Amino acid sequence: MTIVDRVQAILLKPKETWPVIEQEATDPKAIYTNYLIYLAAIPAIATFIGLSLIGAGAFGISFRVPIVSGLVNMVVGFVLSLVMVYVLALIANALAPTFKGEKNLLNAFKLVAYGSTAGFVGGIFSLLPALSMLGVIAALYSIYLIYTGIPVLMKAPEEKAVGYTAVLIVCGFVASLVVGAVSALFTGGGPGMMMGGAASSSDQVSIKVPGTEITLDTAKIEEAGKKVEEASKRMEEAQAKGDSAAAGKAMADMMGAAMGGQGGKPFAPDLLQTHVPDKLAGMERTAIEARSDSAMGMSFSSVTAEYTRDNGRVEVKVQDLGAVPALGMAMGAWAQSTVNRETQDEVERIYQKDGVSFKEEYRKDGSSAEMSVMLANGVMVELTGDNVDMDGLRGALAALDVKGLAGLKREK
Structure with missing residues (x-):
């Protein structure tokens, strides 16, 4: 739906x-x-x-x-x-x-x-x-x-x-x-x-809440404000001339700037796909989709692949969130937290290691597991396992070219 x-x-x-x-x-x-x-x-x-x-x-x-x-x-x-x-x-x-x-x-x-x-x-x-x-x-x-x-x-x-x-x-x-x-x-x-x-006279304003610290970069917000004003003027000029195409483009630019703008050129889907192998920890790849999307003056890309063996299934999703700051803020907010929660049936952990944020959620009976990794360049890797335990999912992550993804350099 x-x-x-x-x-x-x-x-x-x-x-x-x-x-x-x-x-x-x-x-x-x-x-x-x-x-x-x-x-x-x-x-x-x-x-x-x-x-x-x-x-x-x-x-x-x-x-x-x-x-x-x-x-x-x-x-x-x-x-x-x-x-x-x-x-x-x-x-x-x-x-x-x-x-x-x-x-x-x-x-x-x-x-x-x-x-x-x-x-x-x-x-x-x-x-x-x-x-x-x-x-x-x-x-x-x-x-x-x-x-x-x-x-x-x-x-x-x-x-x-x-x-x-x-x-x-x-x-x-x-x-x-x-x-x-x-x-x-x-x-x-x-x-x-x-x-x-x-x-505040500082370039950044921070507030600490339980488990995390959130920072607003006022310098970047001011820069985004200037871009919004420029796009607004271009839209008004285009409307005065009756140029609907230019007005539409200016509106898209204005909305993009308001949502944080483009954080740099997004990585091409084909480039992300080169880091997603045909086989993963002994499982065959049965489906893959690489795509790029644009909305409100912003562009982003992702690759989704499915691997199966016997009754086990792992879905791998590689998303470039770094190109869209607002999207990265919404979907990667967990990366600033530290969590260690355990119940009789489930475990959830969020931790940082070598500058990389990891999130693990799994059922102790091995029926399902999820793992997310937020890399410093804004690429997020998500793995979801059905009838795959957490050790199996960690093995699948180790088989991915995470180091290669982390080494991608974004063009401005």
Whole structure:
């Protein structure tokens, strides 16, 4: 199911769609990378365009948020909205027994992620600040979506769904205040920042949270702001001349700069493919796809290959995230963390070795395992094993030309 189909289904037929979502074999990582990062970008980008490029006004007075401040708010808002989904999922899972439901973190995450669809899509109204109230109405519909999903995903009786939803929303509101306070630490915390005041004289602003440290490079944000302004002027000139092609290109350049721009020339898919062998740790390659994509003035590339032997299967995916800073930030955020979690059935570890970040997740019975490696040049290697244990997946990684991938040099 494509992302468009899922959005239409959950918005138009929520009661029929929730049972389908419950049966889907997935995990939070897949929902983030295949669904949430795209939807969360809608309100973030629309708000930036509405307040920094179009501007707001009333009673004959108009204003625009400075480009740099708007970019900072866009990036921080995007990241924290993704964080908020997980926070609400934790709350929804914790509340389940109180309303005679069943605790299930994956289902709680599905509930919040897909239930938030209306609010994220409604963020498009922020393109015109005067219509932003319509976005609030769309967010109210998300409450209804969560209400209809609670009996299906959290197994709470229907008569408890109203109370469950109400308490979840109240707790979510309190959590949003905390997240808003964190956002203020990033953005400068008030009108001074919004109106162009400097939050720091340093080129970088950092904040430490449990398990990681996040850094905003204000010099790069300022550079991106200048590119957005230049593209905006070119778009206005092209529109004045009636040159729709040039206006479209300028719009793509402007959106690309707003999302962090191109971090350099992406590695060609054919080049990435040379580092993906025909055989991997005794397994034959049964499928391979190398592709490049472009959107909003940015280009990126990836290679996906499948290897099988007997009943075991390993999928290898090599993605060039370094060419798109915003994409790298969203998909590689885990690389800044250190995690060591173990339960009776599963193990999760994130660690750094020789300047490379590793992430391992596997079931102790050997039925499944996942491994991700983030290289310093922005290339991410992901391995997923079915009926392959963690040692087998590590052996598959060792058989890959990871050293060659790490040695690729990006052209500016």
